[in-house]
Amino acid sequence: MDAQRGPVTEPTPPTSPVASELHAPSAPSAVIFGRSRALRPTGKVLPEHARTHNRALVLQTLYTAGAQSRADVARQTGLTRVTISDLVGDLIAEGLVIELGQREDARPGKPATLIDVDRAAFHIIGVDLSEHEVFRGAVVGLDGQIIDRDEIARAGATGEAAVQLVEQLVERLLARTTTPVLGIGIGSPGVVDPNGVVRSAPNLGWSDVALQERIAARFALPVHVGNDANVAVLAEHGSSQHDDLLLVKVGHGVGAGLIIGGRPVVGGGFAAGEIGHVVVGTDGGPRCACGRDGCLETWVAAPRLTAQLAELDGDGATDTDAAASARDDILREAGRRLGIVLAPVVGALNLSEVVLSGPAQLLDGAFHEAAVDTLRKRTMAEFNRDLRLRMSEQAEDIVLRGAAVMVLSGQLGVT
Amino acid sequence: MDAQRGPVTEPTPPTSPVASELHAPSAPSAVIFGRSRALRPTGKVLPEHARTHNRALVLQTLYTAGAQSRADVARQTGLTRVTISDLVGDLIAEGLVIELGQREDARPGKPATLIDVDRAAFHIIGVDLSEHEVFRGAVVGLDGQIIDRDEIARAGATGEAAVQLVEQLVERLLARTTTPVLGIGIGSPGVVDPNGVVRSAPNLGWSDVALQERIAARFALPVHVGNDANVAVLAEHGSSQHDDLLLVKVGHGVGAGLIIGGRPVVGGGFAAGEIGHVVVGTDGGPRCACGRDGCLETWVAAPRLTAQLAELDGDGATDTDAAASARDDILREAGRRLGIVLAPVVGALNLSEVVLSGPAQLLDGAFHEAAVDTLRKRTMAEFNRDLRLRMSEQAEDIVLRGAAVMVLSGQLGVT
DNA sequence: GTTTGTTCGTAAGGTTTACTAACAAACGTG
DNA sequence: CACGTTTGTTAGTAAACCTTACGAACAAAC
8 A cells, every 4th residue: 555655755766777668659648738837837947037036026025115124135035145135236236226324223233234126216108098089108106106297189190190199209208207217118908919019909090010119119118018908907906915806997998907816817819808898788788889789888988978977967957866866877787787797707717806997987986886786796705705896096097007017017027 | 318218238327325315215105016916026936946847847848749858858948958867867766757768760860768757657546526426536647548437426425424435535546556646636616725625615515624634644645626627627728729718617516617828717715717606697597596596507507407408308398309499499598698607707818718518418519509609799709709619528537637637737847 | 881970968167046154343232 | 341133245065057078879971
């Protein structure tokens, strides 16, 4: 009974070198385990990759916890003081970290030299192309604060004209800061692939536009491009406690950004989060531009809701109570429809947090309540007990800040 | 215009050592980027971790591509022949890899010594607790082939009695092989946490049962426990080309297993894939045991479908054509309901592959067709053009083999 | 039969990385 | 003031992978 049990740590003795008779050279075989993830490391790992990783770990520790001594960082990361000193030395030489002088509080021992990410050393350019009327951009600090902003009217521009508007906007933003720029982050509507090619953005008339390449070539800076909702969820993730997070962005259309296990989800066709044209319910619904009835967008897209509410006002409601009630009915139904679509997603992913982003006057009331209520009624309470559905706190700047997060991740973090 | 642009590779000159006046020791600050993934490496990485990774890479390469020379492995992995020789030396010493003698085909140069994973060196014990009437188990080869199998009638056992049945089954399986056993993999219904504790499995009367600990202590072997559907999707992933995969397991209940970006999804409450009690549609439905109307299980769980079909036979259909048609109607409606639930998930994740596992006589016909049809009608064709919904090819043994994959991953792969 | 070129696997030595051990500096405390 | 504590650095070591170099073994061409 014992001979047959052999954990890897106590292997069987090495086999005879020539065993070709015993084990016929196996053909590539059935190998049902072939693609098992754990057995499929992404590629080789060299010591220098470890170094890169640890470097990012130090940066992250400083960034999150704020100014502290090298010894503090060592304790937090588990690396030794020696190694931390070495890594910090590199980071200081690169201008990413600075010494802030000695710690002031009274403790025994040699006083600590405080170090921190040099939060004033770089700015980031964030650009939001998701609004229908205007392209907005900002100079963003490393801590996410908006330092300066600018915008450029879209005026219906599409195709190449729209690309040139983006270039103009970036140019103007770059002129507004004298601090070195870490990179440019752009949140675009539509389907964006990992190379920053906008595969398809009907509103902008874009199809396979190599935006990342264009902007990078023009400004000689690192450029990152992502879908607007996927970018927005990055900003939200910063202030969230959870590693699984779904952000629903209600605007001209409806899109979602998804983070699972701390990693953004892109999807096989790079179209993850495109839930605007999923059909809701089994009772029909308004005709959608895509040709079907009852797409999510027909229920909850901002222009639709606004139009419905305007129609209500047009009916000239005399009683203000009744008007408010009718208004809430519309918003409640929209929220319910969103809940119906989200329920299967929340159930399948066992999500703990869903965030709503969009016009507060539309979403932050009856809409929100109905969505929460519907979600609870349609998922298993036992599994989703601690589910939260909340409004985003990032308001209008969510894409701008998310774009900045994308740059920070891409430039300073582990790829 | 140039001074302000500084990629990390061309940083600003180091700041003066004492800059405390310029940069007030920043409080932990707003830090909206704080939890950005790329900036939040999981922990320190030491050179030995790189070694572990590369070791797994070599194993994976051999496992997938079959017998080959050290030089072949070097070319495939990108590591040098020297390093590969070193790693392979370790693996041979551990008994995981064997030399098979010289390559026979005629080529210039020194003939290659073929090496391969020693596919006969270990067996794996796989256990499937997901069936209602019986616990099934098997001795599984490293390539996933079922070498021997056994089962034990559950006879309604719950709680401690059920645990003891699992122990008996494992004991009997271990007695059926004289080959060293790499580990024991168990697929259980219910919610299973990463430590192998079954948090909740109502059918088995389990609540916080430390199954992994129990079995590991009893047999002194590595043990891995997972949810049955989550385990099943591992088996399917082996034969799939995609890194995003959803498996729907229809049996006594309905559950799903999900792999995104090559990684299993567990969910915040470890209940990912529990879609059986998500409400389908907006037109009510049969009353569910959980108290609500129209849960997915009320539409597609195997016992429900079987009962509906039996009822049909009970009506004594004389015309066989009409009977077949009525039968298909029932299955079609069930398939449609599944499609309705899956559509938002497929849309949100931009899934490229969905797999059905369960009784073929129920699923592989009208049910399947209706599910495909519904899914296409309810998602955006443009984004999900290459979506496939197919039956699993693993049949009854999917959980057994998935459990074995779990062990193989856990014992030989990167954690 | 000899030469040439190729391929394989190994050996030797160097570089990078992070570790342990040890220490000086600087501080509070008794 | 002696002592313990804490910080950050220096020196040396171990691990991991690299480059370079080499012998062995073969096919192909002469």
